[in-house]
Amino acid sequence: MSVSTQQFKHVSYLWDDAKAAELAGDEVALLIYRSNLLGADLRLTNYGGGNTSCKAMAKDPLTGAETEVMWIKGSGGDIGTLKKSGLAALYVDRLRSLKNVYRGVEHEDEMVELFNHSIFDLNSKAPSIDTPLHGFLPFKHIDHLHPDAAIAIAAAKDGRQITQDLFGGTIGWVEWKKPGFELGLQLKACLDANPGIRGIMLGSHGLFTWGDTAYESYINTLEVIEKCAEYLEQNYGKKGPIFGGQKIESLPKEERLKQAAALAPILRGFCSSKQSMIGHFTDDERVLEYINSNDLERLAPMGTSCPDHFLRTKISPLVLDLEPAADLSDVKALKEKLTPAFEAYRQMYTDYYITCKHPNSPAIRDTNPVVILYPGVGMFTFSKDKQTARVAAEFYINAINVMKGSEAISEYTSLPRQEAFDIEYWLLEEAKLQRMPKPKVLSGRIALITGSAGGIGKAIAKKFVEEGAVVILNDMNAERLESAGEEFKKTYGKDSYGTAILDVTKSTDIKEAMDTAALTFGGVDIVINNAGLSISKTIEGHTEKDWDLLYDVLVKGQFFVTQAATEVMRKQDIGGDVINIVSKNALVSGPNNAGYGSAKAAQLHLSRLNAAELGADRIRVNVVNPDAVISDSNIWAGGWAEGRAKAYGITVAELPAYYAKRTLLNEIILPEDIANACFAFVGGLLKKSTGNVLNVDGGVAMAFVR
Structure with a gap:
C-alpha cells in the first residue's frame, strides 16, 4: 500500500x-x-x-x-x-x-x-x-x-x-x-x-x-x-543571488543575543502603548538571510500574501534603522531615535484603515507593529500572549519562505491592500475574536520569582500562570529547576514559562536571568524577591560565614535583583511591581535569630527605601510577611527546623502545630497563602498601593506593623 x-x-x-x-x-x-x-x-x-x-x-x-x-x-x-x-x-x-x-x-x-x-x-x-x-x-x-x-x-x-x-x-x-x-x-x-x-x-x-x-x-x-x-x-540562484544578495553581515550569535536582550524591553514598551504585550525573538537563519539582504527594503513593505500569514503578522513589519552593533546603552537617546519609526508605523496603519474601511467595519485595532526586524540581529514579534507572539514569528518565516520562492521563479506579489483589509477586518473574523475568552487578570504580564523551583516561589509562579502571566522559573539547583520546568510544561504548556539558573549572590546570574526574560518574553513586569535561607543559632554560635551568607542572599540579593529589574522596567516605561517576601521576624524579636532576624529587618526597610525611589517610574514595591511556611520549603533544611524546635523546647514534628497555635487564627500557613497575597498586590485592585506590608502569618500580634 x-x-x-x-x-x-x-x-x-x-x-x-x-x-x-x-x-x-x-x-x-x-x-x-x-x-x-x-x-x-x-x-x-x-x-x-x-x-x-x-x-x-x-x-x-x-x-x-x-x-x-x-x-x-x-x-x-x-x-x-x-x-x-x-x-x-x-x-x-x-x-x-x-x-x-x-x-x-x-x-x-x-x-x-x-x-x-x-x-x-x-x-x-x-x-x-x-x-x-x-x-x-x-x-x-x-x-x-x-x-x-x-x-x-x-x-x-x-x-x-x-x-x-x-x-x-x-x-x-x-x-x-x-x-x-x-x-x-x-x-x-x-x-x-x-x-x-x-x-x-x-x-x-x-x-x-x-x-x-x-x-x-x-x-x-x-x-x-x-x-x-x-x-x-x-x-534558487538561477535569476541571481537570493533576495538580491547579502547587504550586511549578521553579528556573531552571542552578540546577536546580547543586542536583542538589550533592545527587547524598549521595543516591548513601544508595542505596549495600548495593552501589555508579550514578546518573542528569533535569529533563525531564514530570517537572517532575508533581513540582511538587498531586497529587504523592497519586499518588507509589500506585506504577506496568504491570509493565514497577515492575520497574525499585520499588513507589514517595522524594519529598524539601527546598525547591528549599535551602542544600545544610552536608553534615552535610543528611544528618541526609535520614536519617529513607531509613530510612522502607527500612522501608516491608521491610513491603511481609513482608506480601506467600510461603513460597517469594526473599529481600528492596535496600530503598533507585530513584527519588528533588526537587520544583522533577528526578528521580534509582540502579541497578547506568548503563543500568539511565537506563532506570529512562525508565520512570518512562512512569508519569508514564500517571498524567497516567488522571487526565485518569478516575481513576488502580495495581496492588494483592500483585499488584505477585507480579510483582517472581516466581520466574521471580528465575530471570532469576540468569541474568544476574555483575558485573565495577569495576561500580558511577565514575572520573575527568585527561588521558584519549589516551595513558596513555585506556588507563586503557579498562581501567576493560572491568572494569565508568564514566568521565569529559576533556582540555584539545576536538577530542581529542570524538574519544575517539566512540571510547568506538562501542566501549563511550553509557552507559560522560561528557565534560568540564578544564584542571587552572583551578578552575572542576575544579569543572565534578566536577559533570559527579555529574550523569552520581552522584558519583566513583576519581580518577586523570594530566594532565601535561614540560620538559627545562638549569639555565640553565629559565625562570620553565617552572617555574610544571610546578608548576601537576603539583603544584597534582594537589592541587586531589584536593581537589575528596575533597569529593564525603566526601558519598558510601563511601570511594574516588586514584591519582597520578608518575614514576621523582621518585626518580632526572638531567641537564636540575630542574623536571620536582622537581615529580614534590613529587607523590610530596604523595601520602603526602594518604594520611595521608584514611585516616579510607576514601579510599586510592597512586602509580604509570611511566618512558618513549612511545606516544600528549603528554608527548613540545613538544621533550621531543629534550631527552632530547640529554641522552643519542642520536637521538629511538633513545629507546625506549635506555630499554628501561637497565631490569632490558629492556622497553618501554606505556600499557596503567600501566592494569594502576592496576587493581591499585582491583580489590579491595589495598583495605587506601594510601600505596604501584608502579613500572612495567621495573626501574630507582635508582628503588627501598627
Whole structure:
C-alpha cells in the first residue's frame, strides 16, 4: 500500500500502515489520523492553518436512513492537534442545497449562519468559513493546506502559468478570492472545467488536494507539495543571488543575543502603548538571510500574501534603522531615535484603515507593529500572549519562505491592500475574536520569582500562570529547576514559562536571568524577591560565614535583583511591581535569630527605601510577611527546623502545630497563602498601593506593623 519514503526530500512521510489498519473502516478516525500527520510537518501548514475533511455515510438519527455526512475541521482548530471534538459534521445534501438561497457574493457572509441548518452532529464544533470549499467538491477526503512551497508559486506574478507548466494541467487554478461560499462555487467550477485534475492552486492563498481514501489524499498532498518544493530548489540562484544578495553581515550569535536582550524591553514598551504585550525573538537563519539582504527594503513593505500569514503578522513589519552593533546603552537617546519609526508605523496603519474601511467595519485595532526586524540581529514579534507572539514569528518565516520562492521563479506579489483589509477586518473574523475568552487578570504580564523551583516561589509562579502571566522559573539547583520546568510544561504548556539558573549572590546570574526574560518574553513586569535561607543559632554560635551568607542572599540579593529589574522596567516605561517576601521576624524579636532576624529587618526597610525611589517610574514595591511556611520549603533544611524546635523546647514534628497555635487564627500557613497575597498586590485592585506590608502569618500580634 505505502510508497517508498525515498521519493520525499522536502516533506515528511509519516504514514504508518499498522496504525492506519487499526482505524480501517472508520473514515472519521482516519481523517483525524491524516490531519495530525499533516499538521506535524510545519512545511505543510502552520499552527491553526489549513483544513481537512472527509465524507462518509452515517445513519440519520431522525429517519434511520443512511445519509452522506461531511466531517471537517471546525472553526479555530488546528489539524496537528485535531480530535473528534474539534470537527464539524454536516449533511452534505443540505449544505449543497444552500446554493438555492445564495443571493450572490455581496451577501455571502449571511451563508455562515445557514450552515447551522446543515448540522448533523449537534455536539460538533461550529463550521468554519472553509466549509463550502470542501462541501461542493465530490471527493471523499480533501486537504486544504498552506505549504510555503505551493504558496510561493501561488503568489508569483506568473503563478498560473508556472502551475500549468509544472503539473501539465493536472492542477487547476483559481484566482485569489476571499474564503467563503463564492470560493466554494469557484472550486467546483474549476473541477467541472478540468475533470481529472488532482488538485487546485488558489492564487496567493494555498492548495487543495484530494483522494478517495485518507491515504490517497495524504499521498497526493505530499506528492504535489514535494514537486513544488523541488521546483523551487532547482531554481534558487538561477535569476541571481537570493533576495538580491547579502547587504550586511549578521553579528556573531552571542552578540546577536546580547543586542536583542538589550533592545527587547524598549521595543516591548513601544508595542505596549495600548495593552501589555508579550514578546518573542528569533535569529533563525531564514530570517537572517532575508533581513540582511538587498531586497529587504523592497519586499518588507509589500506585506504577506496568504491570509493565514497577515492575520497574525499585520499588513507589514517595522524594519529598524539601527546598525547591528549599535551602542544600545544610552536608553534615552535610543528611544528618541526609535520614536519617529513607531509613530510612522502607527500612522501608516491608521491610513491603511481609513482608506480601506467600510461603513460597517469594526473599529481600528492596535496600530503598533507585530513584527519588528533588526537587520544583522533577528526578528521580534509582540502579541497578547506568548503563543500568539511565537506563532506570529512562525508565520512570518512562512512569508519569508514564500517571498524567497516567488522571487526565485518569478516575481513576488502580495495581496492588494483592500483585499488584505477585507480579510483582517472581516466581520466574521471580528465575530471570532469576540468569541474568544476574555483575558485573565495577569495576561500580558511577565514575572520573575527568585527561588521558584519549589516551595513558596513555585506556588507563586503557579498562581501567576493560572491568572494569565508568564514566568521565569529559576533556582540555584539545576536538577530542581529542570524538574519544575517539566512540571510547568506538562501542566501549563511550553509557552507559560522560561528557565534560568540564578544564584542571587552572583551578578552575572542576575544579569543572565534578566536577559533570559527579555529574550523569552520581552522584558519583566513583576519581580518577586523570594530566594532565601535561614540560620538559627545562638549569639555565640553565629559565625562570620553565617552572617555574610544571610546578608548576601537576603539583603544584597534582594537589592541587586531589584536593581537589575528596575533597569529593564525603566526601558519598558510601563511601570511594574516588586514584591519582597520578608518575614514576621523582621518585626518580632526572638531567641537564636540575630542574623536571620536582622537581615529580614534590613529587607523590610530596604523595601520602603526602594518604594520611595521608584514611585516616579510607576514601579510599586510592597512586602509580604509570611511566618512558618513549612511545606516544600528549603528554608527548613540545613538544621533550621531543629534550631527552632530547640529554641522552643519542642520536637521538629511538633513545629507546625506549635506555630499554628501561637497565631490569632490558629492556622497553618501554606505556600499557596503567600501566592494569594502576592496576587493581591499585582491583580489590579491595589495598583495605587506601594510601600505596604501584608502579613500572612495567621495573626501574630507582635508582628503588627501598627
